[in-house]
Every structure is written in C-alpha cells, then in structure tokens.
Amino acid sequence: MTSFEQRIKVSEIFGPTIQGEGVVIGRPTVFVRTGGCDYRCVWCDSLHAVDNDYRQNWKPMHAREILDQVKSLTGNKPIMITLSGGNPAIQPFEELLALGKVEGFTFAMETQGSVCKPWFGDLDVLVLSPKPPSSEMVFDARQLAACVKAGETAGNTVLKFVVFDDLDLEFAQEVAASHPHLPIYLQPGNHTPPPAEDENAQIDLEGINQRMLWLIDKVNQTHWYTATVLPQLHVMLWGNQRGV
Amino acid sequence: MTSFEQRIKVSEIFGPTIQGEGVVIGRPTVFVRTGGCDYRCVWCDSLHAVDNDYRQNWKPMHAREILDQVKSLTGNKPIMITLSGGNPAIQPFEELLALGKVEGFTFAMETQGSVCKPWFGDLDVLVLSPKPPSSEMVFDARQLAACVKAGETAGNTVLKFVVFDDLDLEFAQEVAASHPHLPIYLQPGNHTPPPAEDENAQIDLEGINQRMLWLIDKVNQTHWYTATVLPQLHVMLWGNQRGV
Numbered sequence: 001m002t003s004f005e006q007r008i009k010v011s012e013i014f015g016p017t018i019q020g021e022g023v024v025i026g027r028p029t030v031f032v033r034t035g036g037c038d039y040r041c042v043w044c045d046s047l048h049a050v051d052n053d054y055r056q057n058w059k060p061m062h063a064r065e066i067l068d069q070v071k072s073l074t075g076n077k078p079i080m081i082t083l084s085g086g087n088p089a090i091q092p093f094e095e096l097l098a099l100g101k102v103e104g105f106t107f108a109m110e111t112q113g114s115v116c117k118p119w120f121g122d123l124d125v126l127v128l129s130p131k132p133p134s135s136e137m138v139f140d141a142r143q144l145a146a147c148v149k150a151g152e153t154a155g156n157t158v159l160k161f162v163v164f165d166d167l168d169l170e171f172a173q174e175v176a177a178s179h180p181h182l183p184i185y186l187q188p189g190n191h192t193p194p195p196a197e198d199e200n201a202q203i204d205l206e207g208i209n210q211r212m213l214w215l216i217d218k219v220n221q222t223h224w225y226t227a228t229v230l231p232q233l234h235v236m237l238w239g240n241q242r243g244v
Numbered sequence: 245m246t247s248f249e250q251r252i253k254v255s256e257i258f259g260p261t262i263q264g265e266g267v268v269i270g271r272p273t274v275f276v277r278t279g280g281c282d283y284r285c286v287w288c289d290s291l292h293a294v295d296n297d298y299r300q301n302w303k304p305m306h307a308r309e310i311l312d313q314v315k316s317l318t319g320n321k322p323i324m325i326t327l328s329g330g331n332p333a334i335q336p337f338e339e340l341l342a343l344g345k346v347e348g349f350t351f352a353m354e355t356q357g358s359v360c361k362p363w364f365g366d367l368d369v370l371v372l373s374p375k376p377p378s379s380e381m382v383f384d385a386r387q388l389a390a391c392v393k394a395g396e397t398a399g400n401t402v403l404k405f406v407v408f409d410d411l412d413l414e415f416a417q418e419v420a421a422s423h424p425h426l427p428i429y430l431q432p433g434n435h436t437p438p439p440a441e442d443e444n445a446q447i448d449l450e451g452i453n454q455r456m457l458w459l460i461d462k463v464n465q466t467h468w469y470t471a472t473v474l475p476q477l478h479v480m481l482w483g484n485q486r487g488v
C-alpha cells in the first residue's frame with residue numbers, strides 16, 4: 001500500500017466536547033469525522049461529510065498528523081477519540097489505532113455495518129447502527145453479521161438504531177433479535193437535519209422531544225426493557241450547530 | 245425482627261419510564277421511591293420523600309407487595325427496578341432484592357453514601373452520590389468508603405456528583421481521587437427544584453442547560469476526561485413533573 005492510500009480523508013476534527021449519543025453518551029471526546037460514505041440516508045445529518053459535492057473539504061491526513069492535531073486540542077492528555085463520518089469504516093484506521101493506544105487514547109467508532117474491517121477488533125467501542133427503512137437504504141444482514149464478527153475482540157460492541165416511525169422500530173426489533181447478546185440503544189431521529197451548507201440551521205427541538213416521548217412510550221408498551229432509549233444530547237444542547 | 249420492622253416505607257412507585265440520570269441513563273425502569281432521609285440538602289428535588297411533614301403519605305409495604313405492584317405496572321415482565329428516595333439505604337431491602345432476582349428483575353440504587361448495609365452487595369448497580377458543599381450537608385469520607393466496600397460484590401458501583409459551582413466540582417475531584425477505580429458521573433444541579441406540595445412547579449430549563457454547558461467546559465478545561473457529564477434527562481423531557 002502506498003503512503004497516499006494510507007491517508008485518511010478527514011472532514012473535520014473538533015473537541016474536546018462530550019459524546020452526545022448512545023453507549024458513551026456524556027463521555028469527553030474529540031471527534032474525527034471522515035469524509036465519504038457508501039450510503040446516502042434521506043435524513044442524513046452530516047451531509048458535509050457524505051455528499052461528494054463537499055469532497056474538496058476532505059483533507060487526506062496521515063495517522064500521525066491526526067493524532068497530533070487531537071493532542072493539540074487536549075493538551076496532550078489522552079481522551080476517547082470518536083471516529084465518525086460519513087462511514088469511517090471505509091478509511092484505513094489501523095495505524096491511528098495503533099499509535100493512539102500506545103499513548104493511552106481510546107477509540108469509539110460508529111458505522112452502519114455495511115463495510116467491515118479487521119481493525120474493528122482493535123476498537124474500544126464499536127457502535128453498529130444499521131439504517132432503518134426510513135433512511136431508504138437497503139439493509140444487508142450478512143454484512144452486519146460480518147461486522148459483529150470483526151468486532152469480537154473490541155472492548156464493547158453495541159447496536160444503535162435511529163427510529164423515526166413504527167416501521168423503523170419493527171426493523172430494530174428484528175435486527176436486535178438476530179443479535180441477542182448485543183446491548184441495544186434506540187434514538188429518535190432528527191427530522192430537521194441541517195443542509196450541508198448551513199452550519200446553524202433551524203431545528204424543531206419540540207418535535208424531536210415529542211419523538212423521544214413517543215419512543216419511550218413504545219418501548220414501554222412493548223415491554224422492550226432491555227433496550228436503552230437516549231436522545232441526541234448534543235442536539236438538545238446545541239441544536240444543529242456544528243463543531244461542538 | 246418483627247414483620248412491622250421489615251416493612252419498607254414507600255413514598256411512590258411509578259413507571260415504567262426511563263432512568264434519567266447517570267450510568268443507567270435511558271434504561272427502562274420502575275421507580276420505588278422510599279420515604280425518609282438522614283439528609284436535608286438545601287436544593288433537594290424530592291422533598292415529598294424527605295420532609296417528615298409528608299410522612300403520612302409514606303406507606304409501609306412488604307417486599308412482596310412492592311414486587312407485585314411493580315409487576316402490575318410491567319405486565320409481569322422483569323425490568324430494572326430503581327430504588328430511590330429519600331435515602332433508600334435506611335430501608336430493609338434484603339427481601340425485595342432476593343424475591344425480585346428470582347423473577348429476573350435487576351436493581352439499581354442511588355444513595356448519598358452516609359449509611360451502608362450488607363445488601364448493597366446484592367445490587368446490580370450501586371450509585372453513590374456524595375452531596376457536595378452546596379447541599380450544606382457534612383461529608384463523611386469514612387462512611388462513603390464503607391459503602392464502597394459493602395458494594396464490592398454489586399454488579400457495578402459508580403460515583404455520581406451533583407455540581408452547582410466551582411466548590412462542588414473541587415469536592416467531586418477530591419472524592420474521585422480517593423476512589424480511582426470507580427467510574428465518575430457529573431450532573432448539573434437543578435436550582436429550581438419543586439416545592440414538596442407542587443407536582444408541576446415551574447423550572448428554569450434554560451438555566452439548567454447553561455449549567456450543563458458550563459460543566460462540560462469545566463471538565464474539558466481541566467482535562468478530566470475520565471468523568472462522564474450527563475444532564476437530568478427526565479428534567480429536560482418533563483421538567484419538574486412527578487411520576488414520569
């Protein structure tokens with residue numbers, strides 16, 4: 001592999017802030033958001049890291065460069081680094097994981113489970129977030145199973161589902177049933193995602209809260225007590241604002 | 245011990261809802277809130293379960309009665325039961341834990357760490373929440389250490405701190421340093437707690453959010469990256485409303 005191929009396409013690096021979602025909600029973290037995605041969910045809230053029209057903003061970076069930039073943000077103190085996207089699974093992260101671990105950093109990644117890589121097993125937290133019907137993407141159960149297997153040696157693997165409606169919830173229940181050993185996180189969708197060109201787009205927080213209450217009710221009505229229901233905390237705190 | 249002494253003083257049983265705080269945030273749960281407390285924090289948000297003026301509303305119940313009531317709320321499905329208060333540590337919970345576990349229920353309890361009991365070790369989640377200076381209560385480090393020891397066989401023991409100001413944050417850092425093996429959760433305080441007689445009191449959500457942002461900044465400025473910062477999610481969703 002040439003040096004060029006080993007570079008990671010980075011859309012943005014920001015923090016320290018807190019993780020707003022899922023199993024590591026509230027944990028201090030620096031985000032490394034990569035550019036490029038094999039999906040194009042209709043309600044994508046990170047189009048600036050997905051849509052090829054914005055690829056001129058994605059900077060190819062070496063692992064060492066990325067780690068140095070994170071360290072400049074944390075005063076050289078180790079922190080949990082969140083690998084996000086786009087789909088970070090399409091990037092070559094082996095070297096960053098190896099370099100970071102030596103210096104005490106931990107790594108959490110969220111991916112839709114459409115692409116799997118051997119280095120999933122080196123992550124501390126692997127969040128697999130299969131996209132539900134409302135995304136208008138096609139779910140591949142075999143790829144998801146391969147991702148679960150690739151992550152067997154990760155510190156912690158969980159499933160996370162964005163839920164907009166009843167069909168999405170049914171989807172989550174079906175996929176969860178195929179992976180009974182994995183913890184489940186449910187999250188209401190943001191039906192007012194920001195356009196890629198607008199960093200501070202208006203957001204319907206009241207509507208998002210209503211979806212959260214609906215989701216809590218649904219989970220309790222169906223006695224799905226092993227699922228955890230969490231909002232996008234960063235959206236509650238900062239709306240659609242980027243870089244926080 | 246007589247049958248009367250073994251009864252648990254119950255202020256309210258409600259749910260299923262989700263846990264709004266700390267390590268089990270977002271988890272479906274039924275709350276068993278007990279009446280009576282050895283503390284009287286100035287910003288207490290559960291005075292109806294603390295102030296002796298309301299003791300006529302605290303019903304002495306047997307463990308079996310409590311479990312039956314929880315089951316009637318969950319359609320007999322096992323769920324995580326949250327033992328809250330008041331200070332639940334002053335109640336006789338041995339029997340409820342034993343009965344519930346047989347039927348698949350799990351138990352999380354939050355207490356200030358001022359009273360310890362052997363049955364702490366039977367809990368699935370033990371949240372020790374020492375009250376900071378702003379509470380105007382006196383902290384007893386030896387009692388807290390005894391609680392940690394009593395909970396050694398619990399599934400998971402964590403420290404949680406309510407933080408109103410810089411002094412509270414310093415307190416949290418000092419206590420955390422004495423228990424380096426315990427995960428740390430920080431939570432901004434609600435400076436507009438409901439009076440005991442008002443179930444739907446006004447609340448300054450904007451002010452609470454500002455405290456959350458302040459706390460996130462503080463944690464990141466001091467590089468306290470091992471702490472987790474979480475709001476009271478139920479307050480963000482339901483304000484001061486009771487029974488949700």
